[in-house]
Structure formats: structure tokens, C-alpha cells
Amino acid sequence: MALKKHVVFPKQEQIIGILGENLKLARKRRGLTMLQVAERAAMDRGTLREVERGNPSISIGAYVNVLRVLGLQKDILKVASDDVLGRKLQDSKLL
Template sequence: MANKKIVLLPKARKILVEVGENIKLARLRRKLSAEQVAERANIGRTTLYHIEKGDPGVSIGAYLQVMMVLRLGEDFLMLAKDDELGRKLQDAKLITKERAPKRNK
């Protein structure tokens, strides 16, 4: 199976680059070397480099492993947590049943 090049829209690319920068800053704040984080996450240093650059070709599992090493795993749970648009779309399609008329006694 040939590797496909992932093409992102500019806005998505910008978000991924920012995530990578945030991961790198978190690593530096913890005073951990790239080698330490890569070893603990069971990935290569090159993969960590790609993560910190926001490379879309790196698996989401590798991103999660690095975040777990940095103790940011709970942040990963925040992804798509508040789906405001999805809830609005769902609410718009909800059908309310009409009440039956009251019976006269």
C-alpha cells in the first residue's frame, strides 16, 4: 500500500501547526529532551520532530502517546467535546408529536 500525501486546507494546516508548537512548548516547560519524550512515547525522534512541526502524516495515536507522556492526555478528551453545531442540527430535526385532543366526558 502506497503512502498517500495528506493535503489539508490552510486553516486546518494552521491548527495542526499550532498543536505541534503547543506540544513542543509543553515538552520544553517540563525540561524534557526530545530523546526522552520519544523514548517514553515509544516513537522515534524523527516522529516527534514531525509532531512538533504539525505534520499531518503522523498518526493520531502518536500525537496521543506524546501527550500522555507530557501528562496532557486529558486535553485530548476535549477534542470535539462541545459539538455546538451538531447539537443545533440535531435539535432542528427533532420532531415533536402533536398531542391528541382532550376527550370530553
């Protein structure tokens, strides 16, 4: 059975690209080489390069491993933690 390719729209590609750039800047601020981060994240340099480019086909696990190496793993918990729209929808159903 063939895997279905997920469609990522341009605005979301841009967001993932910004995430990759942020990870690259965080690595550089820490004075770490691509090889050091790749080894510590249990991936090859090519995969790290694609993470830093914001390639949407790279697994979220790879992104989380890079965050871990950079000491930023808890930042992933900030995603969707303040669901303003969801809370408004929930509140409107309570009225």
C-alpha cells in the same frame, strides 16, 4: 494497493501546526528533552520533531503518545466534546 494520500487544507495545516507548537512548549515547560519524550513515547527523535512541527502525515497515535508522556492525554477528549453546531442541528429536527 497504494495508500490514498489525504488532502489537508492550509487552515487545517495551520491548526495542526499550532498543536505541534503547543506540544513542544509543554515539553519545554516540563524540562524534558526531545530524546526523553521520544523514548517514553516509543518513537525516534525524528518522529517527535515532526509531531512538534505539526506534520499532518504523522499518525494521531503518535500525537496521543506524546500527550500521554506530557500528562495531557485526557486533553484529547476535549476534541468535539462540545459540538455546538451538531446540537443546534439536532434540536432543529426536534422542533
